[in-house]
Amino acid sequence: MGGPVWSVAEGRPYGAYRRLADGLRAYRMIAGMWIRSTMAYRLSFAMTMFGNFAGTVLDFVAIMLMFSQVDELGGYTLPEVAFLYGLASTSFGLVDLAVGSMDRLGRRVRDGTLDTLLVRPAPVLAQVAADRFALRRLGRVTQGALVLGYAVAVLDIDWTPLKVLMVPMALFCGGLVFGALFVAGGAFQFVAQDAAEVQNAFTYGGNTLLQYPPTVFAKELVRGVTFVLPLAFVNWLPALYVLGRPYPLDLPAWVAFTPPLVGAGCCVLAGLAWRAGLRSYRSTGS
Amino acid sequence: MDDVDGDGGFIRLDRVEKVFQVRRKTGFLRSERREVRAVDSISFGVARGEMVGYIGPNGAGKSTTIKMLTGILTPSGGRLRVAGIDPSRERTRLAHRIGVVFGQRTTLWWDLPLIDSYRLMHRMYRIPDARYRANLDRCVELLDLGDLLDVPVRQLSLGQRMRGDIAAALLHDPDVLYLDEPTIGLDVISKARVREFLRDLNAERGTTVLLTTHDLQDIEQVCRRVMVIDHGRLMYDGPLAGLHEAGESERTLVVDLARELPPIEAAPARVVKVEGPRQWLAFPASESAAPLVARIAAAYPLVDLSVREPDIEAVIAKMYAERAGEYEGMVS
Numbered sequence: 069m070g071g072p073v074w075s076v077a078e079g080r081p082y083g084a085y086r087r088l089a090d091g092l093r094a095y096r097m098i099a100g101m102w103i104r105s106t107m108a109y110r111l112s113f114a115m116t117m118f119g120n121f122a123g124t125v126l127d128f129v130a131i132m133l134m135f136s137q138v139d140e141l142g143g144y145t146l147p148e149v150a151f152l153y154g155l156a157s158t159s160f161g162l163v164d165l166a167v168g169s170m171d172r173l174g175r176r177v178r179d180g181t182l183d184t185l186l187v188r189p190a191p192v193l194a195q196v197a198a199d200r201f202a203l204r205r206l207g208r209v210t211q212g213a214l215v216l217g218y219a220v221a222v223l224d225i226d227w228t229p230l231k232v233l234m235v236p237m238a239l240f241c242g243g244l245v246f247g248a249l250f251v252a253g254g255a256f257q258f259v260a261q262d263a264a265e266v267q268n269a270f271t272y273g274g275n276t277l278l279q280y281p282p283t284v285f286a287k288e289l290v291r292g293v294t295f296v297l298p299l300a301f302v303n304w305l306p307a308l309y310v311l312g313r314p315y316p317l318d319l320p321a322w323v324a325f326t327p328p329l330v331g332a333g334c335c336v337l338a339g340l341a342w343r344a345g346l347r348s349y350r351s352t353g354s
Numbered sequence: 355m356d357d358v359d360g361d362g363g364f365i366r367l368d369r370v371e372k373v374f375q376v377r378r379k380t381g382f383l384r385s386e387r388r389e390v391r392a393v394d395s396i397s398f399g400v401a402r403g404e405m406v407g408y409i410g411p412n413g414a415g416k417s418t419t420i421k422m423l424t425g426i427l428t429p430s431g432g433r434l435r436v437a438g439i440d441p442s443r444e445r446t447r448l449a450h451r452i453g454v455v456f457g458q459r460t461t462l463w464w465d466l467p468l469i470d471s472y473r474l475m476h477r478m479y480r481i482p483d484a485r486y487r488a489n490l491d492r493c494v495e496l497l498d499l500g501d502l503l504d505v506p507v508r509q510l511s512l513g514q515r516m517r518g519d520i521a522a523a524l525l526h527d528p529d530v531l532y533l534d535e536p537t538i539g540l541d542v543i544s545k546a547r548v549r550e551f552l553r554d555l556n557a558e559r560g561t562t563v564l565l566t567t568h569d570l571q572d573i574e575q576v577c578r579r580v581m582v583i584d585h586g587r588l589m590y591d592g593p594l595a596g597l598h599e600a601g602e603s604e605r606t607l608v609v610d611l612a613r614e615l616p617p618i619e620a621a622p623a624r625v626v627k628v629e630g631p632r633q634w635l636a637f638p639a640s641e642s643a644a645p646l647v648a649r650i651a652a653a654y655p656l657v658d659l660s661v662r663e664p665d666i667e668a669v670i671a672k673m674y675a676e677r678a679g680e681y682e683g684m685v686s
Contacts, residue, residue, distance in 0.1 A: 092445075097477055105465040108506065184461045186426045190478060191450035350442065351426045352374060 087191060095192035098198035106203060113204060120207030124161075128153060128215055131279070143245060148220040153279040156217025156303045159242030160275040161209035167247055169200040177258060177349065186350075193342055204219055223311070230277035231310045237327060238306035244331030246275075248338035253343030255338070280299070356619050362398030363435070363561055365423065365530065368398050370432035372586075384506055392418040399564065401530070403560040404473075405552070407573035407594075409670065415565040419583070420532055423564070424454050440444055448449040452480060453523030457535030462507040468518050469503040472525060479526040486525060493521035496551055513544030520548065524555070531555070533565040537572055549575045582670060586685035589673060603669040604636040606662040607643060612655035620649050631657075 106113050115270040131153065135146045144152075173196055185195045225231065308315055309324035372393040395413045399545060400406055410416050421427040422434060425441035425448050434441060439448045462471040476486045477592035494500050495515040502510060510518060516536065533552075537545045553576060567573060573580050573594060580597060583588040590597055595604075607623060610632050613674050617625035623646055637646060645659050650656060 094478065101463055101466065101470065101474055105463060108465040179459075180456075181459050183421065183426050183501075184459055185455060186421060186445065187424050187449055187452070187454040188478060189446045191446075320578065347428075349428065351430070 071082035074182070075291040085234045088198070091191040091194035094188075095194040095198045098195060099201035102201035103197065103203055117204040117207050120204045120205075121211055124157065124208045126209040144313075147219050148313075149279075150215050151219035151223060151311065152210055152303060152307050154191030154214075154219050154274055156242065156279050156309055157240050158209060158216055159212075159239045160246050160304070161205065163243045163246040163250060164237075165202075165205040165209060167197040167250045168202070168205055170197060170250045171257070172196075173254045174200055174257035174260075192346060193251070197251075206294075225310060226312070234306045234310050234324065238303060238310075241306075241331040242303055245327075246333050248331075248334035251335075251338040252341045258345035258349045314352075361393060363402040363515060364402040364404075364437060365391045365564070366367055366433075366435045367399070367419075368397050368433040369423065370419075370434050371430050372422060372427065373430040374414070381475070392587045393422070393429075395545070396583070396588050397432075398581065398588060398591055400562060400564065402562055403556065404579060405556050405563040405577045406565075407577035407580045408583065409568075409570070409573065409580065410566075412583045415586040416583055417587060418566070420534055420566060420588075420645045424448070424532060453515075453526070453527050453528035453531045455519050455523045455533045455536055456600065457516070457533070457538045460515055461522055462515065462577045464508045465506055467504045467506055468499065468510070471507065471518070471522055472503075475522055475525045479524050482588060485527065489525050489527060490521075493524060496554060497521050498547070501516060501599070513547075516548060517551075520551065524561075525560075528561065530562045531577070532563065535567055536565060537567065537569050543571070552576050554654070582673065584673075593631060597669055603639045603672070605639050605641075605643065607635040607646065607650075608662065609633045609650060609654075609656065610658040612657050615654065618650060618654060620646060622655075634663065 126152075131141075131149060132146065134141060136151075139145070143147055143178075173182070176185075176196070176199070182192075182196075185192055188195065220235075251259045305315065305319070306327060309321070315323070361554040371391065374390045374392055376388045376390050388570065396415075396419065408416055408419070422429050423436055423441060427446035435472075436448060437451050437642060439451065441448050463467065464473070472490060475481070476483075481489075494503065497520065499514075499517060499521060502514055502518065507515060512524065531552075536552075536655075537548055539635070540548065549572065552563055554566075556563055563576070565572065565576065578593060578594070580590070580594050581588060582597070606626075609618065612631065614631050615633075616634055617628055618635060620635065622641065623635040625633055626636045627634040635646075637643070647659060
């Protein structure tokens with residue numbers, strides 16, 4: 069914390085880069101331990117993985133059912149909605165896989181087991197993010213990728229290099245924003261220790277919102293989502309660009325290219341929130 | 355390098371304070387802020403290789419002190435150094451120098467064989483292979499873990515798990531070992547084993563040991579020095595024997611007389627209990643028993659006698675009671 073310090077193990081400067089490397093290393097080790105722990109109960113793992121996959125499939129089935137009654141949803145066809153849905157679901161799924169256990173932090177603060185992480189020579193964020201790492205969350209990623217694949221195959225898109233580039237960028241930047249939300253939510257739990265549900269409302273709720281075209285929702289809500297929670301950048305703006313659709317709120321065309329900036333900004337804010345949260349925990353305790 | 359303060363303190367606390375803001379609900383959506391001094395200006399030093407017992411009732415500030423010494427909590431005031439390191443500022447650097455055992459929170463991996471937790475420590479602490487193997491072999495031998503290494507932690511008994519936890523805290527050769535209630539819930543044999551191990555560790559490696567406990571036998575059998583804390587303040591710091599004087603403790607003389615008699619008169623001893631021909635007399639622990647026995651033998655028909663050493667728990671309870679009296683006196 070603060071100031072240049074030296075790592076005992078290596079005797080090299082302990083800068084931001086080393087912190088990141090140490091964090092990723094600790095993350096890999098702890099996630100690996102959790103995977104092996106899960107494999108102690110193989111059948112249970114297979115069943116929850118299937119359950120996770122089936123649950124998210126039902127999500128999309130609900131949308132398809134809607135389309136069996138109407139041809140368009142807010143002016144969008146089924147493949148177009150599938151495109152939005154697939155983008156959001158895949159990037160959310162990847163982040164949920166990576167750091168989805170952040171909402172357990174509140175419990176660790178309450179029962180005092182966070183202290184056992186604080187006496188280890190590894191960044192706390194990495195340890196908390198890898199906590200209860202669950203491969204079953206691959207179910208959501210798989211389902212999202214399948215829906216996205218279906219949409220890309222069916223949609224008649226006039227692909228340009230920029231549009232092609234837009235898809236991985238939207239996925240990556242969406243991941244940044246969702247990841248930042250998870251981390252900020254975790255930081256919030258240092259202060260309010262039973263706030264897991266508040267966090268879930270933002271992360272899982274945000275994901276649901278993004279799976280539908282923006283025109284379905286009221287204008288005020290859309291404005292709030294675009295500016296207050298930059299979740300729209302995750303998905304809507306790049307997706308609308310790819311689909312060649314007009315933006316809500318008459319935003320200029322170039323905003324489709326701002327996600328990396330927004331994603332990076334969100335991560336910086338989340339990082340600051342995390343530091344503040346951890347500092348507050350260490351000054352007040354549980 | 356370690357004793358940078360120059361006063362020989364490997365662990366050094368100077369007027370360390372920890373103040374918590376506690377919010378208490380006083381009504382619907384209404385709360386009251388209150389300051390709680392969990393640790394109130396505590397100063398002490400621990401030399402390298404010492405074994406110190408840290409005792410006090412629940413909420414006295416024991417755990418808060420340990421948490422500050424391990425870098426978990428940031429002190430609100432004062433100066434704190436462990437091996438020359440400021441724990442709260444250089445938490446990860448300190449982590450390589452200390453081992454921590456939380457009696458009620460295992461750091462072992464529940465569903466995995468014990469050895470897997472050790473392999474994680476090996477990698478996480480970047481312990482050189484040879485040293486890891488040597489330390490593991492030693493812990494396995496002394497803590498009798500040989501048959502347990504391949505057993506999932508969830509199948510271990512409480513005592514086995516505690517031994518497993520202690521080994522996990524020592525694989526990286528820490529200079530200081532903190533143990534928070536290491537014998538809580540253990541059976542007599544497991545307790546004895548843990549205590550013996552700690553003594554050996556200290557003798558062979560010179561590891562500094564600081565333990566908190568409710569079990570005074572832990573202190574009697576492991577620590578040469580004891581610190582008593584209450585209401586966030588250090589009430590006693592010194593050898594265990596001195597605690598008796600500090601607590602004005604009393605020894606008990608149990609006297610069997612030939613027949614039932616009225617209470618014996620032998621100041622400064624006073625009779626505390628009479629049961630038929632047997633009488634219990636309390637006298638200050640600092641007094642010698644011999645002259646008292648001689649006087650009683652001269653004046654009464656003595657059949658048998660025995661001297662009982664003061665119960666340290668009673669001594670500490672008495673200290674707390676006196677202290678509590680002072681606090682009440684301050685308030686009123």
